Amino acid sequence: MFQPNLFEAHHHLLAEMSLKSSDSDPLNLGRLRDEDFETRSGAETMENPLSGEDQAVILEDPTNPTRPKRKRYHRHTQRQIQELESFYKENPHPDDKQRKELSRELGLEPLQIKFWFQNKRTQMKAQHERHENSILKAENEKLRTDNLRYREALANTSCPSCGGPAALGEMSFDEQQLRIENVRLKDEIDRISAIASKYVGKPLANFPNNLGAAHLTPRGHELGLGGFSGQAGYMGENYGGGFVLIRPMTMPTEADKPIIVELAVAAMEELIRLARGGEPLWILGENSSEMLNEDEYFRTFPRGIGPRPLGFKSEASRESAVVIMNHINLVELLMDVNQWSSAFCGIVSRAMTIEVLSTGVAGNYNGALQVMTAEFQVPSPLVTSRENYFVRYCKQHCDGTWVVVDVSLDNLSGNPTLRSRRRPSGCLIQELPNGYSKVTWVEHVEVDDRGMHCIYRQLVDSGLGFGAKRWVATLDRQCERFASAMASNMPAGDSSVITSVEGRKSMMKLAERMVLSFCSGVGASTAHAWTTLSPMGTGPDNVRVMTRKSVDDPGRPAGIVLSAATSFWLPIPPKRVFDFLRNENSRNEWDILSNGGQVEEMAHIANGRDPGNSVSLLRVNNANSSQSNMLILQESCTDTVGSYVVYAPVDLMAMNVVLNGGDPDYVALLPSGFAILPDGPDVGVGCIQDIGSGGSLLTVAFQILVDTVPSAKLSLGSVATVNTLINSTVERIKASLSCDNP
Structure with a gap:
C-alpha cells in the first residue's frame, strides 16, 4: 500500500525552506525511480562461471588442433x-x-x-x-x-479402569500423548509444591553462597529461537537490515534450574510482604511519598540476592490503582512477552523470553516460570537504559490474588557488565466487580546510573523515571485504550468520529505500531549507535543521530533511515506543552513540513477519559504547495507521569483501506514526535494535567528516509539538513511558548 508520492511531499516542503544540501535530495522521502533497481535476465546465470580466486583462460595448441583444450x-x-x-x-x-x-x-x-x-x-x-x-x-x-x-x-x-498394563491398540495416539503430559505435569507440581512448602515464610537459604564456579562462568548455549540466525548466546532485534546484537545471554543449565525455582519462590514471598506491609518497612519521605526503610528491609530479608554491589544505589517505590481490565487478561498481558513489551513500550525498549521453565497448570499461568531479559528506558537519548536478566514467576494464591514477581539472575548470566539488577519487583492483582482489578505495584532495583545527564537526575531520583508510579500510570492508560478499542457504542452527531468497528480497530492497530516504533527508537538502548552532533547557534547541544537500513520490511519504506533526537528543558508545565503540540490549530507554529498551511482533523478516536488521549487523522491544506492534501496519522496520550505526541505522514489511498477495516500492517510509517516528562516530583505528586510550578523535559525525535537504496552511503549533507530541521523545530517551539533560552 505504500505510495512514494507522500514522502515526495515532505521533500518538496523542505525544499521550499531552502534546506537543500550539495548532495542530491538528502531528504528524498520515498522517491522511487526505475533506474534504482537492476533488471536481471537469465544470461548471468547461463554464463560459464570460471572465476573465484583462480580465473581460467582457455587456449588451443597450434601444433595439434585435435588435442583437448588446456587451461x-x-x-x-x-x-x-x-x-x-x-x-x-x-x-x-x-x-x-x-x-x-x-x-x-x-x-x-x-x-x-x-x-x-x-x-x-x-x-x-x-x-x-x-x-x-x-x-x-x-x-x-x-x-x-x-x-x-x-x-x-x-x-x-x-x-484407567483396572490399573493393569494397557495394550497399545486400545489407546488412541492423542490419549497416549495426554497420559504422558499428565505424568509430567504431576511431577512438576509435586516438585514446585515441595520447594514452596520448604521456603515460604523463610529467607532463601544458601543463596548466593551455593552458586559455585560453574554457575559464574559464561556458557555458549544456543538460544534456539525461531527466526534468529546471529551468534549463539546473543539476543537481537530485526530492523529490516539484519539483527542488532545487544548482550551475550546464556541459557540456564539443568544445575541452575533448582536454584532459579528456589529464588523465585522466595522472591514471591518477599514481594507479597513488601506490597502489603506498612511501617516500619515503609516510611513517609518528602512530598508525603513512601520510602523503603532499608535498615528494616535488610533485617526482614537478610539473605535475598546478596548485598548491594559497590557503586550501585537503591530505588524502591510502591503504587496502587484500580484499572479497567479483569485479572485474567492482566495476568496474560504480563506473562506474554510480546503483549507486555507492547503495552509498556515507553518503559520496555526490548524484551525476550530466554526459556520457559514451567507453563503453569489448569490452562492458565498459575505456576508459570520464565527466564527473561529486557531493557528499561526513559524516552530520551540522555538517560542510559537498564538491562536486566531475570526470572518471572506467576502464582494464584488462596485468597484469589494473583502475584507476578521478577528477580534478577545476575550470578547466572555470565555477564559482569550489567549495571542494574531487580530485587523482587512486580505486582499483586485483586479481582473486583464489573471487570475491574486492583493492582499494587512494587519496584525495587539497584543501579549504577552515574552517567545520567543532569537534567534528568531529579526525575529519576524521585521514582518518576523508572518507579512503580510510572508502571501503574502506563498500565491504567493502556487499559483504557484496550477498552476503547473494544467499545461498540459510538457518540452520534460527530461526523469526524469513526463509527465502523473494524475501521476503528484497524486505525488503532496502525497507531499502536507507530507509537511502538517511536518509543523503541528514541531511548539510549545498547542497540543504538547514537552520534552527538555539534550545536548550531542557540539550538540544543545534545542532538544525537543514528542510521538504520530497512530491507523487505512491509511496515517501513526501504532504504537508509536517519533518526535524530534531542532532549531539553522548558520552563513550562507539561500540561501546556502537551496541549500545544497535540492541537492541530497550533501545528503550523512548529511543524516545518506543514509550511504554514492550515491543519484540520478529518477523523478521530477517543481512547481514554482524558480528552488528550486520542488517535487522529489530520490533513494539511497548503495553497502554496503542489501537495495540497497531505495526511498525518497522530496519536496523543497522557497519564499522571508523562505524555506523548507521535505522528507520521500516511498515504490517502492506504488510509482509505484502513478506515474500511483493511490490514494496516502494510502501511509504511516513519514516525516522529515528542515525549514530555515533568522535570521533577513537584509536578508528579498530583496529576500532570494540573498546571504546577515545575517545568518540562521535552524530547524531540525525527525519522527521515534519506536514500531509497539500502546499500547507499550516508552523506554529510543529509546529516546537516536533519540537524537544521530539528534545531529549527526546537527554536519554533520555544518561541511559540514564549520561552527564554535556558
Whole structure:
C-alpha cells in the first residue's frame, strides 16, 4: 500500500525552506525511480562461471588442433580477494556500474568480476545448504530418540479402569500423548509444591553462597529461537537490515534450574510482604511519598540476592490503582512477552523470553516460570537504559490474588557488565466487580546510573523515571485504550468520529505500531549507535543521530533511515506543552513540513477519559504547495507521569483501506514526535494535567528516509539538513511558548 508520492511531499516542503544540501535530495522521502533497481535476465546465470580466486583462460595448441583444450589459470592477488570479499559483504549483487568500478580499482576485467561474484554466491549457497542439512540430521536424530522414549513410556502405561498394563491398540495416539503430559505435569507440581512448602515464610537459604564456579562462568548455549540466525548466546532485534546484537545471554543449565525455582519462590514471598506491609518497612519521605526503610528491609530479608554491589544505589517505590481490565487478561498481558513489551513500550525498549521453565497448570499461568531479559528506558537519548536478566514467576494464591514477581539472575548470566539488577519487583492483582482489578505495584532495583545527564537526575531520583508510579500510570492508560478499542457504542452527531468497528480497530492497530516504533527508537538502548552532533547557534547541544537500513520490511519504506533526537528543558508545565503540540490549530507554529498551511482533523478516536488521549487523522491544506492534501496519522496520550505526541505522514489511498477495516500492517510509517516528562516530583505528586510550578523535559525525535537504496552511503549533507530541521523545530517551539533560552 505504500505510495512514494507522500514522502515526495515532505521533500518538496523542505525544499521550499531552502534546506537543500550539495548532495542530491538528502531528504528524498520515498522517491522511487526505475533506474534504482537492476533488471536481471537469465544470461548471468547461463554464463560459464570460471572465476573465484583462480580465473581460467582457455587456449588451443597450434601444433595439434585435435588435442583437448588446456587451461591457463589466473590467480587473483590477496589484495584483490580482500577487496572483493569486503564488497560482497555489503552487496552480493553488484550492478554493471559497480562491476566496472571494481574492475578499474582492481585491474580486472568486468567479466572476471562478474564471474567471481557468481561463484561466491554459489559457494555461499552450498555452505548454507550443508549447514541446513546438518541441522536436519540433528533434528532427525532427536525425533528418533524422542520416539524411543515415548515407546518406553507407552509400554509402562496403565489401564484407567483396572490399573493393569494397557495394550497399545486400545489407546488412541492423542490419549497416549495426554497420559504422558499428565505424568509430567504431576511431577512438576509435586516438585514446585515441595520447594514452596520448604521456603515460604523463610529467607532463601544458601543463596548466593551455593552458586559455585560453574554457575559464574559464561556458557555458549544456543538460544534456539525461531527466526534468529546471529551468534549463539546473543539476543537481537530485526530492523529490516539484519539483527542488532545487544548482550551475550546464556541459557540456564539443568544445575541452575533448582536454584532459579528456589529464588523465585522466595522472591514471591518477599514481594507479597513488601506490597502489603506498612511501617516500619515503609516510611513517609518528602512530598508525603513512601520510602523503603532499608535498615528494616535488610533485617526482614537478610539473605535475598546478596548485598548491594559497590557503586550501585537503591530505588524502591510502591503504587496502587484500580484499572479497567479483569485479572485474567492482566495476568496474560504480563506473562506474554510480546503483549507486555507492547503495552509498556515507553518503559520496555526490548524484551525476550530466554526459556520457559514451567507453563503453569489448569490452562492458565498459575505456576508459570520464565527466564527473561529486557531493557528499561526513559524516552530520551540522555538517560542510559537498564538491562536486566531475570526470572518471572506467576502464582494464584488462596485468597484469589494473583502475584507476578521478577528477580534478577545476575550470578547466572555470565555477564559482569550489567549495571542494574531487580530485587523482587512486580505486582499483586485483586479481582473486583464489573471487570475491574486492583493492582499494587512494587519496584525495587539497584543501579549504577552515574552517567545520567543532569537534567534528568531529579526525575529519576524521585521514582518518576523508572518507579512503580510510572508502571501503574502506563498500565491504567493502556487499559483504557484496550477498552476503547473494544467499545461498540459510538457518540452520534460527530461526523469526524469513526463509527465502523473494524475501521476503528484497524486505525488503532496502525497507531499502536507507530507509537511502538517511536518509543523503541528514541531511548539510549545498547542497540543504538547514537552520534552527538555539534550545536548550531542557540539550538540544543545534545542532538544525537543514528542510521538504520530497512530491507523487505512491509511496515517501513526501504532504504537508509536517519533518526535524530534531542532532549531539553522548558520552563513550562507539561500540561501546556502537551496541549500545544497535540492541537492541530497550533501545528503550523512548529511543524516545518506543514509550511504554514492550515491543519484540520478529518477523523478521530477517543481512547481514554482524558480528552488528550486520542488517535487522529489530520490533513494539511497548503495553497502554496503542489501537495495540497497531505495526511498525518497522530496519536496523543497522557497519564499522571508523562505524555506523548507521535505522528507520521500516511498515504490517502492506504488510509482509505484502513478506515474500511483493511490490514494496516502494510502501511509504511516513519514516525516522529515528542515525549514530555515533568522535570521533577513537584509536578508528579498530583496529576500532570494540573498546571504546577515545575517545568518540562521535552524530547524531540525525527525519522527521515534519506536514500531509497539500502546499500547507499550516508552523506554529510543529509546529516546537516536533519540537524537544521530539528534545531529549527526546537527554536519554533520555544518561541511559540514564549520561552527564554535556558
